[in-house]
Amino acid sequence: MAANIFSEKHQILFYETDRTRRVTPGMLVNILMLASQDQSDELGLTSQKIHAQDLGWVVTQHLLTIERLPQLKEKVIVKTQATAYNHYFCYRDFWLEDQTGEVLAKMHSTFILMDQEKRKITKVPTELIAPYGSEYTPKVERVAEPEKFNLEKMAASKDYRVRFMDIDANQHVNNVHYFDWIVDALSEEFLINHQIKQVNVRYKREVHYGELVTSRVDQPLTVKDSKMSITHHQIVVDQQESCRAQCLWEKNENQ
Amino acid sequence: MAANIFSEKHQILFYETDRTRRVTPGMLVNILMLASQDQSDELGLTSQKIHAQDLGWVVTQHLLTIERLPQLKEKVIVKTQATAYNHYFCYRDFWLEDQTGEVLAKMHSTFILMDQEKRKITKVPTELIAPYGSEYTPKVERVAEPEKFNLEKMAASKDYRVRFMDIDANQHVNNVHYFDWIVDALSEEFLINHQIKQVNVRYKREVHYGELVTSRVDQPLTVKDSKMSITHHQIVVDQQESCRAQCLWEKNENQ
CATH class of the missing domain: 3.10.129.10 (Hotdog Thioesterase)
Known part of the structure; x- marks a missing residue:
């Protein structure tokens, strides 16, 4: 079963752009992450709930590929899918599309769960990842x-x-x-x-x-x-x- | 005649907040300024049009008063009104309201027009301010x-x-x-x-x-x-x- 795709709309705000009138790379990642935050909230896996267990999702790698940086006021669609996970790593894809469905950017990200007390990586409990429809794989990805x-x-x-x-x-x-x-x-x-x-x-x-x-x-x-x-x-x-x-x-x- | 009030909706995004889950003061000002930017665009007085005349709107003072900083995901309404102007100064008010109409923040700001070449203040041409319904006053405000x-x-x-x-x-x-x-x-x-x-x-x-x-x-x-x-x-x-x-x-x- 493929993982659920979550999508939402966004319009580029002036403070997400720089003087070139295009979104800054950092803001592009923020905009992509809107979708994963909102997917988590919709599933009841809010960051507050995760933090209450002394845990926190932490990014260890992003591979961001940009076709075109969206411009001031442009309407975009953000999509995300928590594709796969193993004991320690969760993999997630993101896409940004324009109004015509053309892909403006893609991102592949690796997340771990951090024990907030020990500041160390911890095993991912099934109940925190299964709701995304993410597939278990024993394989650890080798992203370049x-x-x-x-x-x-x-x-x-x-x-x-x-x-x-x-x-x-x-x-x-x-x-x-x-x-x-x-x-x-x-x-x-x-x-x-x-x-x-x-x-x-x-x-x-x-x-x-x-x-x-x-x-x-x-x-x-x-x-x-x-x-x-x-x-x-x-x-x-x-x-x-x-x-x-x-x-x-x-x-x-x-x- | 009172100046036109422009208003728009916004929902607080995670990257507008800090670890207290409240909007940062800087982001609050950005959110307020959304309304003035969009009002200008609606009137055809885009920043591109202003810059094409080698001019730019520059803030010389903000007086920001906060009742309560909005929280992550909160839905807010931003309002603005270009209240008055004289030869060199334009005065604008901003409000942020929650869903029930309660005022969360207010801001009173002074803008000038800068000549981009000379980096100096320049007289405000009527055609750049009249469309806002702003009232001419010979009086220069004395904001503390x-x-x-x-x-x-x-x-x-x-x-x-x-x-x-x-x-x-x-x-x-x-x-x-x-x-x-x-x-x-x-x-x-x-x-x-x-x-x-x-x-x-x-x-x-x-x-x-x-x-x-x-x-x-x-x-x-x-x-x-x-x-x-x-x-x-x-x-x-x-x-x-x-x-x-x-x-x-x-x-x-x-x-």
Whole structure:
């Protein structure tokens, strides 16, 4: 039996966009996650209920592929499906479609359940995943990981202090805020002249309130004979890797 | 003739809230501004049209009063009215209501038109303000300014680098992002134990991409025989004041 697909409508608000009038990558992930939050609420598996059991859903990886970033005021449809799970990992797909049904973005995400007290991964109880129609599989997925960050190739790094509003109900920085750190490490000139096409982000360690985060990026590597470039990213706290990411970019048409 | 009131519905999304499950002050202002943006679009006075004339609407002051911050998933109604204008200043009121019509928040804001080339205030052409039904008044309003920040009373300061996504179509930091800098200057313990009741924020100078911003705050001053405290804030770039604010807070019931 295939897992239930949950879908809902959304219209892009001005504060979900940047000066290019397109949704920011971080906001795109927020918008996609609306569907999983609302699916959970509809099934009575609210985050409050999960937290009352001293548990919390935590993202360990997103693979986001973007056909086109939706624009200010555009009406979109968000869809999600909790496809499969094993003892420790739950896999979920997301889609964003425009009014004509064309797919604007897709995301494949891995979630774990965290014991809020021990700050450790815990087995997924069937009653927290079965209602989604998710299929049990003993297989652990091997989603390609972002390449290791090569410090010798670092081209820029920026520091950010974790703010009060970056922290979510799991008492750590919400996975979405890393997208702003990743994107902002690149230069203004690069960001204005390129469209983001893919982000593979792998979360390694939690980041907490008040910590100083360093966002590192290498020189964009142009893919031979194409308009595409690749960037590698690393988020570091106290010299320890918190997150690693790899992005694919397309140069704008008029360049 | 009274100015037209524009209203629209909104439902609070999870990424508009923080771990207290209430809307953040910055997001509250974003939500209020939805109504003015949509009113402008409905009147054909889109920001694109304004920018095509090398102009941009810029906020110089917000006086935000909060009865209760709306919660996750709450359905609200946003209302706005461009009440009055003179040669250089436009005054606008905002309201946020819950489903029963109870007012959750009010905001009184002052806007100017900026010449994008000269980065200077410019006279408001009648054709850009008349469609709102706004009344001309030769009188310049005297909204109480936040008190001057006393550097000797500074209790904390935090630095923030302006990010790519902080910049709006006016090529400077959007007025809403200052709210995060203002709030985050306070301690986690204070923010968890207090509700924000009022913000008076006065914008003095533009802040640009890449600049290093310092957010200063003094020790919260408890109002005698009450649960209220006052904080004073200053946003500084290169030792120059960019913004000044004063906030009123209420201690939570269970404290």
